[in-house]
Amino acid sequence: MAEIRLDNVRKTFGKVVATRDVSLSIHDREFMVLLGPSGCGKTTLLRGIAGLDAIDAGRIFIGGQDVTDLPPRRRRIAMVFQSYAVFPHLTVFENIAFGLRMQHVADADLKKRVQSAAELLQIADLLQRYPAQVSGGQRQRVAVARAIAVQAEVLLMDEPLSNLDALLRLEMRAELKRLLKELNATVVYVTHDQVEALSLGDRIAVMKDGSILQCDTPLNVYDYPASDFVGGFIGNPPMNFLAGRVVTNGSGVRVQAGSVEFDPPAHLGPALRQETEAGIWLGIRAENIQASPAQADGALHGSVLVVEPLGSHNLLTVQVGNERVKVNTHADAVFQPGQSIWLRLAVDKIRWMRRDTGQALP
Amino acid sequence: MKPGARSRRLGRAGVYLLAILMALWVLVPIYLIGVAAFSEQQAIYQFPKPAIPRPFSTDTMAFFLQSRGVLDATKSSVIVALITLLVSMVIGAPAGYAIARFLFRGRDTFRILIVSTRAFPIVILSIPLAVTFIRWGFYDSVYSLALMHTALALPFTILITGSVFASVPKDLEEAAMTLGCNRAQAFLRVALPLALPGLAAATLFTFVLSWNEVFAAVILTVRNRTLPALVLTVLNESPLPYRFAGGFFLLLPSLVFMLFIRRYLFSLWGRVVK
Numbered sequence: 001m002a003e004i005r006l007d008n009v010r011k012t013f014g015k016v017v018a019t020r021d022v023s024l025s026i027h028d029r030e031f032m033v034l035l036g037p038s039g040c041g042k043t044t045l046l047r048g049i050a051g052l053d054a055i056d057a058g059r060i061f062i063g064g065q066d067v068t069d070l071p072p073r074r075r076r077i078a079m080v081f082q083s084y085a086v087f088p089h090l091t092v093f094e095n096i097a098f099g100l101r102m103q104h105v106a107d108a109d110l111k112k113r114v115q116s117a118a119e120l121l122q123i124a125d126l127l128q129r130y131p132a133q134v135s136g137g138q139r140q141r142v143a144v145a146r147a148i149a150v151q152a153e154v155l156l157m158d159e160p161l162s163n164l165d166a167l168l169r170l171e172m173r174a175e176l177k178r179l180l181k182e183l184n185a186t187v188v189y190v191t192h193d194q195v196e197a198l199s200l201g202d203r204i205a206v207m208k209d210g211s212i213l214q215c216d217t218p219l220n221v222y223d224y225p226a227s228d229f230v231g232g233f234i235g236n237p238p239m240n241f242l243a244g245r246v247v248t249n250g251s252g253v254r255v256q257a258g259s260v261e262f263d264p265p266a267h268l269g270p271a272l273r274q275e276t277e278a279g280i281w282l283g284i285r286a287e288n289i290q291a292s293p294a295q296a297d298g299a300l301h302g303s304v305l306v307v308e309p310l311g312s313h314n315l316l317t318v319q320v321g322n323e324r325v326k327v328n329t330h331a332d333a334v335f336q337p338g339q340s341i342w343l344r345l346a347v348d349k350i351r352w353m354r355r356d357t358g359q360a361l362p
Numbered sequence: 363m364k365p366g367a368r369s370r371r372l373g374r375a376g377v378y379l380l381a382i383l384m385a386l387w388v389l390v391p392i393y394l395i396g397v398a399a400f401s402e403q404q405a406i407y408q409f410p411k412p413a414i415p416r417p418f419s420t421d422t423m424a425f426f427l428q429s430r431g432v433l434d435a436t437k438s439s440v441i442v443a444l445i446t447l448l449v450s451m452v453i454g455a456p457a458g459y460a461i462a463r464f465l466f467r468g469r470d471t472f473r474i475l476i477v478s479t480r481a482f483p484i485v486i487l488s489i490p491l492a493v494t495f496i497r498w499g500f501y502d503s504v505y506s507l508a509l510m511h512t513a514l515a516l517p518f519t520i521l522i523t524g525s526v527f528a529s530v531p532k533d534l535e536e537a538a539m540t541l542g543c544n545r546a547q548a549f550l551r552v553a554l555p556l557a558l559p560g561l562a563a564a565t566l567f568t569f570v571l572s573w574n575e576v577f578a579a580v581i582l583t584v585r586n587r588t589l590p591a592l593v594l595t596v597l598n599e600s601p602l603p604y605r606f607a608g609g610f611f612l613l614l615p616s617l618v619f620m621l622f623i624r625r626y627l628f629s630l631w632g633r634v635v636k
Contacts, residue, residue: 050540052536052539052540071539071544072536072539072540073539073540073541073542073543073544077540078540078541079536079537079540081533081536081537083531083533085531085533085534085536085537087534087537087538087552087556088556089552089555089556098538098541099541099542102541102542102543102547103542146537146541150541150542156540
C-alpha cells in the first residue's frame with residue numbers, strides 16, 4: 001500500500017514561492033498527473049515527494065508513514081528524470097542493476113530482474129552497451145527500466161517524454177500506459193503537455209503559481225474546468241470564452257451573449273443573480289459549437305476569419321462581436337474566409353464562470 | 363565563386379597561417395633543444411644545425427644526469443611535486459566539489475578569495491616565508507617547499523576540479539540517491555568515476571606546476587634544491603650541452619602531461635559527458 005498524502009507543503013526559493021501550502025491525496029496505485037505551465041511548481045512538488053529537496057513547511061506521507069525528514073533512499077520511491085540521468089560510465093545492464101546492487105540482491109535474482117525489466121521495455125539486446133552507444137529513445141527506456149527494476153511502490157516521473165521527438169513520444173506514451181498499468185505502483189507524473197495528462201492520468205492535478213487549481217479525472221477536468229485558466233490550458237484548441245450579461249426577468253434568469261439569450265441550468269439561478277454587475281463568461285469547447293452557413297434561431301452570427309483543414313476536421317476561427325471563437329467543423333464542410341456564419345452552442349455543454357475571478361459556478 | 367565564399371576562404375587560410383606560426387613559435391625551440399640534447403656534445407657547436415641528431419647519442423643526457431647534484435635534485439623535485447599534488451588534491455577537490463554543487467552564502471566571495479591568493483607575487487610571499495620557516499626550524503626542506511607549492515597550486519586545483527565536477531550533471535547523483543545511495547555513495551559511485559579523467563588532468567597539472575616552479579624553490583632551499591632551482595643556480599658556469607640536456611629534461615613532464623591529457627580527455631568519457 002502506498003498512498004501519498006501531501007499536507008500543506010510549502011517550498012520557497014528566496015522570495016519566490018514554488019508551492020504554496022499544497023495539499024493532495026493520491027490513492028494507492030493511482031496514476032496522478034501534475035500538469036501546469038513551466039514555473040507552476042509541479043517539479044518542485046515532485047522533488048519534494050522524492051526527498052531531493054527539503055520542503056519548508058508541511059508534511060509528506062507515503063503509505064501512512066511520515067517521510068518528510070527521510071532521505072530519498074528511505075522513501076520506497078523510484079524516479080525517472082527528464083534528462084534520463086542514465087549513468088554514462090555503466091553499461092545498460094549495470095544501469096538497470098544499480099538500485100538492486102544497492103539493495104544487495106543476490107546475483108541470480110538480480111540477473112533475472114534486470115532481464116525482465118529490460119524485456120518489458122524491449123531493450124534486452126542492448127544490455128552490454130554503454131549509454132553513449134544507444135539512441136535517445138533507448139536511453140529513455142533504460143531510465144524507465146532502471147526505475148521499475150527496484151519494484152518501488154511509488155514511481156515518480158518528471159517529464160519523461162519531453163525530450164523525445166513527436167512520433168517517438170506518441171509511441172512511448174501508449175507503451176508507458178500499458179506498462180504502468182501492469183506495475184501496480186502509485187505513479188506521480190509531471191508534465192506540461194495536456195494531451196499526455198489527459199491520455200495517461202487517472203486523475204489530473206492542474207497547477208498554477210504554486211497552487212493546485214483542480215484535481216479530477218481527465219474527463220471532468222476537460223468538460224468541467226474549475227476556472228477559465230484550466231479551460232484555457234487544457235484542450236486543443238483551448239476553451240472559448242464568450243462574455244455574457246445576466247438578465248433577470250421576475251423569477252427567471254437568462255444570460256445574454258451577443259444577440260442570443262441562453263437559458264442556464266435552473267440550479268445556477270441564485271448564483272447568477274449575484275453576477276448581474278460583473279457579468280459572466282460562457283466557456284464552450286470548439287467541438288460543442290455547431291456551425292451553419294444559414295441563419296438560424298438562437299445562433300450567434302459571426303464571420304469566418306481563418307479556415308485550418310486538419311484532416312479529420314476543419315478548425316475555424318470565427319469573429320463574433322469582439323471575440324474570436326474556435327469552432328470544429330466537418331472536414332467536408334466548406335467555409336471560406338470572410339463568409340457569414342451562424343454558431344449554435346450546445347447549452348448543456350456551456351461552463352458558466354464568474355468574469356471577475358474566473359471561477360466556474362458550481 | 364561568390365565573392366563572399368572567396369573572402370571566407372581567405373579568412374580561413376589566414377587563421378590557419380596564424381595558428382601554424384604560433385605553433386612554430388613554440389615548437390621550434392623545443393625541437394632544437396631536443397635535437398641538441400640527443401646529439402654528441404661537440405655537435406652542439408655545428409652550424410647549420412642538423413634536422414635530426416646524427417649520430418644519435420645519449421651522451422649529452424648522460425653527462426647531465428651524472429653531473430653533481432642532478433639526481434638528488436630530481437629526487438627532491440619528484441618528492442615535492444608528489445606531496446604538492448597529494449595535499450592540494452585532498453584539500454582542493456572537496457573545495458571544488460562544494461563550489462560546483464552547493465549554493466552557499468558567500469560562494470562568490472569564496473571564489474574571488476581563492477583567485478586573489480595569486481595576486482601576491484611569489485617574491486613578496488617567499489622572503490617572509492623563508493624567515494618563518496627558519497624560525498620554525500623548517501627551512502631548506504622538501505616539506506616546507508611542498509607546502510609553498512601547495513599554496514601556489516591550490517587556486518588552480520580548486521577552480522579546475524570545480525569545473526570538472528560542474529560538468530557532471532547533478533541529476534546523475536540525484537538518480538543514484540533515489541536508487542538507494544546516500545550522498546557519499548552517490549559521489550563515490552557516480553560523480554567520482556565520471557570526474558576521474560578531469561581529476562587526473564588536474565593532478566598532472568599540479569605536478570607540472572610544482573616541477574616547473576623555480577622562484578620559491580631557490581629562496582626556500584639551499585642544499586635540498588629541486589631540479590629547476592639547481593639548474594638555475596649553476597646555469598651561468600655550466601657548459602652548453604648541460605644547459606640543453608637540462609632544458610630538455612625539465613620539459614619532459616610537461617610534454618608527457620599534454621600528450622596524456624589529450625588522450626585521456628578525448629578517448630575516455632569525453633564524448634559521453636556533455
